[in-house]
Amino acid sequence: MRAELEPRPADSPPRLSVQPMSHADVRAVTHIEALSFSASWPTSAFSSELSDNKLAHYFVGRDGSGGDLIAYGGIWVILEDAHITTIAVHPDWRGRHYGEQMLVHLIREATAGGASWLTLEARESNHVAQRLYRKYGFSVVSTRRGYYSDNGENAVVMWAGHLRSELYRKRLDTLAAELENALDVDAS
Ligand SMILES: CC(C)(COP(=O)(O)OP(=O)(O)OC[C@H]1O[C@@H](n2cnc3c(N)ncnc32)[C@H](O)[C@@H]1OP(=O)(O)O)[C@@H](O)C(=O)NCCC(=O)NCCS
Numbered sequence: 001m002r003a004e005l006e007p008r009p010a011d012s013p014p015r016l017s018v019q020p021m022s023h024a025d026v027r028a029v030t031h032i033e034a035l036s037f038s039a040s041w042p043t044s045a046f047s048s049e050l051s052d053n054k055l056a057h058y059f060v061g062r063d064g065s066g067g068d069l070i071a072y073g074g075i076w077v078i079l080e081d082a083h084i085t086t087i088a089v090h091p092d093w094r095g096r097h098y099g100e101q102m103l104v105h106l107i108r109e110a111t112a113g114g115a116s117w118l119t120l121e122a123r124e125s126n127h128v129a130q131r132l133y134r135k136y137g138f139s140v141v142s143t144r145r146g147y148y149s150d151n152g153e154n155a156v157v158m159w160a161g162h163l164r165s166e167l168y169r170k171r172l173d174t175l176a177a178e179l180e181n182a183l184d185v186d187a188s
Protein backbone atom coordinates (compact mmCIF):
# COMPACT_ATOMS: atom_id res chain seq x y z
CA MET A 1 0.00 0.00 0.00
CA ARG A 2 1.13 3.49 -0.87
CA ALA A 3 1.00 4.90 2.67
CA GLU A 4 3.42 2.23 3.81
CA LEU A 5 5.98 2.97 1.10
CA GLU A 6 9.38 4.19 2.13
CA PRO A 7 11.36 6.52 -0.15
CA ARG A 8 13.16 4.54 -2.85
CA PRO A 9 16.60 3.40 -1.67
CA ALA A 10 19.44 4.87 -3.73
CA ASP A 11 20.34 1.43 -5.14
CA SER A 12 16.78 0.49 -6.08
CA PRO A 13 16.50 -0.20 -9.84
CA PRO A 14 14.87 2.74 -11.64
CA ARG A 15 13.11 0.59 -14.23
CA LEU A 16 9.42 0.03 -13.80
CA SER A 17 8.26 -3.56 -14.01
CA VAL A 18 4.91 -3.32 -15.81
CA GLN A 19 2.23 -6.03 -15.72
CA PRO A 20 -1.48 -6.19 -16.44
CA MET A 21 -3.53 -4.98 -13.47
CA SER A 22 -5.28 -7.76 -11.57
CA HIS A 23 -8.09 -7.66 -9.02
CA ALA A 24 -5.48 -8.23 -6.33
CA ASP A 25 -3.88 -4.88 -7.29
CA VAL A 26 -7.05 -2.81 -7.01
CA ARG A 27 -6.72 -1.92 -3.33
CA ALA A 28 -3.21 -0.50 -3.76
CA VAL A 29 -4.21 1.22 -7.01
CA THR A 30 -7.20 2.88 -5.36
CA HIS A 31 -4.95 4.13 -2.61
CA ILE A 32 -2.61 5.84 -5.12
CA GLU A 33 -5.68 7.11 -6.98
CA ALA A 34 -7.00 8.80 -3.83
CA LEU A 35 -3.62 10.45 -3.25
CA SER A 36 -3.43 11.62 -6.87
CA PHE A 37 -6.85 12.94 -7.86
CA SER A 38 -9.35 15.19 -6.09
CA ALA A 39 -12.20 13.35 -7.87
CA SER A 40 -10.86 9.84 -7.54
CA TRP A 41 -12.28 6.56 -8.81
CA PRO A 42 -13.57 4.19 -6.11
CA THR A 43 -12.42 0.57 -5.88
CA SER A 44 -15.60 -0.54 -7.65
CA ALA A 45 -14.72 1.51 -10.75
CA PHE A 46 -11.40 -0.30 -11.23
CA SER A 47 -12.99 -3.68 -10.43
CA SER A 48 -15.69 -3.12 -12.99
CA GLU A 49 -13.19 -1.97 -15.62
CA LEU A 50 -11.23 -5.19 -15.09
CA SER A 51 -14.31 -7.45 -15.06
CA ASP A 52 -16.72 -5.88 -17.52
CA ASN A 53 -14.93 -3.65 -20.01
CA LYS A 54 -13.55 -5.68 -22.89
CA LEU A 55 -12.02 -2.54 -24.43
CA ALA A 56 -10.03 -1.71 -21.32
CA HIS A 57 -6.37 -2.49 -20.71
CA TYR A 58 -5.00 -1.59 -17.30
CA PHE A 59 -1.43 -1.95 -16.08
CA VAL A 60 0.46 -1.59 -12.84
CA GLY A 61 4.11 -0.74 -12.36
CA ARG A 62 6.28 -1.99 -9.56
CA ASP A 63 9.72 -0.76 -8.77
CA GLY A 64 12.38 -2.67 -10.67
CA SER A 65 13.05 -5.05 -7.83
CA GLY A 66 9.46 -6.29 -8.24
CA GLY A 67 8.39 -4.74 -4.97
CA ASP A 68 5.88 -2.02 -4.23
CA LEU A 69 3.15 -1.05 -6.63
CA ILE A 70 4.02 2.57 -7.44
CA ALA A 71 2.27 3.41 -10.70
CA TYR A 72 -0.67 2.45 -12.84
CA GLY A 73 -2.32 3.42 -16.08
CA GLY A 74 -5.14 2.42 -18.35
CA ILE A 75 -6.35 2.72 -21.92
CA TRP A 76 -9.44 1.87 -23.87
CA VAL A 77 -8.76 0.72 -27.40
CA ILE A 78 -11.68 1.08 -29.80
CA LEU A 79 -10.52 0.07 -33.27
CA GLU A 80 -8.24 2.89 -34.48
CA ASP A 81 -8.93 5.12 -31.48
CA ALA A 82 -7.52 4.76 -28.01
CA HIS A 83 -8.17 6.75 -24.85
CA ILE A 84 -5.88 7.07 -21.86
CA THR A 85 -8.36 6.80 -19.00
CA THR A 86 -5.91 7.23 -16.15
CA ILE A 87 -2.23 7.34 -15.26
CA ALA A 88 -0.65 8.05 -11.90
CA VAL A 89 2.50 7.55 -9.89
CA HIS A 90 2.57 7.47 -6.10
CA PRO A 91 3.47 11.01 -4.90
CA ASP A 92 6.59 9.76 -3.09
CA TRP A 93 7.94 8.29 -6.30
CA ARG A 94 7.28 11.05 -8.82
CA GLY A 95 9.96 12.77 -10.89
CA ARG A 96 11.93 9.54 -11.35
CA HIS A 97 10.74 8.65 -14.86
CA TYR A 98 8.15 6.15 -13.67
CA GLY A 99 5.23 8.07 -15.18
CA GLU A 100 7.08 8.35 -18.47
CA GLN A 101 7.80 4.62 -18.50
CA MET A 102 4.11 3.91 -17.91
CA LEU A 103 3.10 6.32 -20.69
CA VAL A 104 5.49 4.65 -23.15
CA HIS A 105 3.96 1.31 -22.20
CA LEU A 106 0.42 2.61 -22.76
CA ILE A 107 1.33 4.08 -26.15
CA ARG A 108 2.94 0.81 -27.25
CA GLU A 109 -0.08 -1.18 -26.04
CA ALA A 110 -2.44 1.16 -27.90
CA THR A 111 -0.53 0.80 -31.17
CA ALA A 112 -0.18 -2.96 -30.69
CA GLY A 113 -3.96 -3.05 -30.32
CA GLY A 114 -4.37 -1.28 -33.68
CA ALA A 115 -4.83 2.30 -32.55
CA SER A 116 -3.61 5.18 -34.67
CA TRP A 117 -5.03 7.92 -32.47
CA LEU A 118 -4.71 8.39 -28.75
CA THR A 119 -6.64 10.92 -26.72
CA LEU A 120 -7.01 11.97 -23.10
CA GLU A 121 -8.36 14.73 -20.90
CA ALA A 122 -6.26 16.64 -18.40
CA ARG A 123 -7.11 19.39 -15.98
CA GLU A 124 -6.22 22.78 -17.41
CA SER A 125 -4.04 23.39 -14.33
CA ASN A 126 -2.19 20.05 -14.62
CA HIS A 127 0.92 21.38 -16.33
CA VAL A 128 3.10 18.46 -15.23
CA ALA A 129 0.92 15.91 -17.02
CA GLN A 130 0.46 18.14 -20.06
CA ARG A 131 4.21 18.57 -20.35
CA LEU A 132 4.70 14.80 -20.24
CA TYR A 133 2.04 14.29 -22.94
CA ARG A 134 3.47 17.05 -25.16
CA LYS A 135 6.86 15.38 -24.98
CA TYR A 136 5.22 12.32 -26.60
CA GLY A 137 3.55 14.26 -29.40
CA PHE A 138 0.20 15.12 -27.85
CA SER A 139 -1.30 18.52 -28.51
CA VAL A 140 -4.36 20.29 -27.18
CA VAL A 141 -7.26 20.07 -29.62
CA SER A 142 -10.11 21.47 -27.54
CA THR A 143 -11.27 22.57 -24.11
CA ARG A 144 -14.24 21.09 -22.24
CA ARG A 145 -15.59 23.90 -20.09
CA GLY A 146 -16.42 22.97 -16.47
CA TYR A 147 -15.65 19.30 -17.16
CA TYR A 148 -14.54 18.44 -13.62
CA SER A 149 -17.52 18.37 -11.29
CA ASP A 150 -15.54 18.78 -8.03
CA ASN A 151 -14.40 22.33 -8.81
CA GLY A 152 -15.78 23.15 -12.25
CA GLU A 153 -12.31 23.21 -13.79
CA ASN A 154 -11.92 23.00 -17.55
CA ALA A 155 -10.43 19.93 -19.20
CA VAL A 156 -8.04 20.18 -22.09
CA VAL A 157 -8.50 17.42 -24.64
CA MET A 158 -5.20 16.24 -26.08
CA TRP A 159 -4.55 14.00 -29.08
CA ALA A 160 -1.59 12.27 -30.61
CA GLY A 161 -2.13 10.97 -34.12
CA HIS A 162 -0.60 8.77 -36.81
CA LEU A 163 0.83 6.56 -34.06
CA ARG A 164 1.56 3.75 -36.49
CA SER A 165 3.33 6.00 -38.98
CA GLU A 166 7.07 5.68 -39.56
CA LEU A 167 7.50 9.24 -38.29
CA TYR A 168 5.78 8.64 -34.95
CA ARG A 169 7.42 5.26 -34.45
CA LYS A 170 10.85 6.87 -34.93
CA ARG A 171 9.95 9.66 -32.52
CA LEU A 172 8.78 7.12 -29.92
CA ASP A 173 11.88 4.98 -30.38
CA THR A 174 14.12 8.04 -29.99
CA LEU A 175 12.32 9.17 -26.83
CA ALA A 176 12.35 5.64 -25.43
CA ALA A 177 16.11 5.39 -26.09
CA GLU A 178 16.67 8.73 -24.33
CA LEU A 179 14.57 7.46 -21.44
CA GLU A 180 16.67 4.28 -21.25
CA ASN A 181 19.83 6.42 -21.11
CA ALA A 182 18.36 8.52 -18.32
CA LEU A 183 17.49 5.35 -16.40
CA ASP A 184 21.05 4.08 -16.86
CA VAL A 185 22.35 7.36 -15.42
CA ASP A 186 19.90 7.07 -12.51
CA ALA A 187 21.12 3.53 -11.85
CA SER A 188 24.82 4.42 -11.91
C1 LIG B 1 1.71 13.04 -14.31
C2 LIG B 1 2.55 11.95 -13.61
C3 LIG B 1 1.97 10.59 -13.97
C4 LIG B 1 4.00 12.05 -14.12
O1 LIG B 1 4.74 10.98 -13.51
P1 LIG B 1 6.24 11.20 -12.96
O2 LIG B 1 6.80 9.88 -12.70
O3 LIG B 1 6.22 12.17 -11.84
O4 LIG B 1 6.95 11.93 -14.20
P2 LIG B 1 8.36 11.55 -14.84
O5 LIG B 1 9.43 11.61 -13.82
O6 LIG B 1 8.23 10.30 -15.61
O7 LIG B 1 8.57 12.79 -15.84
C5 LIG B 1 8.22 12.69 -17.20
C6 LIG B 1 7.93 14.07 -17.77
O8 LIG B 1 6.82 14.65 -17.06
C7 LIG B 1 7.05 16.06 -16.96
N1 LIG B 1 7.28 16.39 -15.56
C8 LIG B 1 7.46 15.52 -14.53
N2 LIG B 1 7.59 16.20 -13.37
C9 LIG B 1 7.48 17.51 -13.68
C10 LIG B 1 7.51 18.72 -12.91
N3 LIG B 1 7.68 18.70 -11.58
N4 LIG B 1 7.35 19.88 -13.55
C11 LIG B 1 7.17 19.93 -14.89
N5 LIG B 1 7.14 18.82 -15.68
C12 LIG B 1 7.29 17.64 -15.08
C13 LIG B 1 8.28 16.35 -17.78
O9 LIG B 1 7.89 16.54 -19.13
C14 LIG B 1 9.06 15.06 -17.64
O10 LIG B 1 9.97 14.84 -18.68
P3 LIG B 1 11.47 15.47 -18.54
O11 LIG B 1 12.06 14.80 -17.33
O12 LIG B 1 12.13 15.09 -19.81
O13 LIG B 1 11.30 16.96 -18.36
C15 LIG B 1 2.57 12.17 -12.06
O14 LIG B 1 2.97 13.50 -11.82
C16 LIG B 1 1.24 11.91 -11.38
O15 LIG B 1 0.93 10.79 -10.98
N6 LIG B 1 0.42 12.98 -11.20
C17 LIG B 1 -0.88 12.86 -10.51
C18 LIG B 1 -1.87 12.14 -11.38
C19 LIG B 1 -2.06 12.86 -12.69
O16 LIG B 1 -2.13 14.09 -12.76
N7 LIG B 1 -2.20 12.07 -13.77
C20 LIG B 1 -2.44 12.60 -15.08
C21 LIG B 1 -3.89 12.81 -15.29
S1 LIG B 1 -4.23 13.57 -16.87
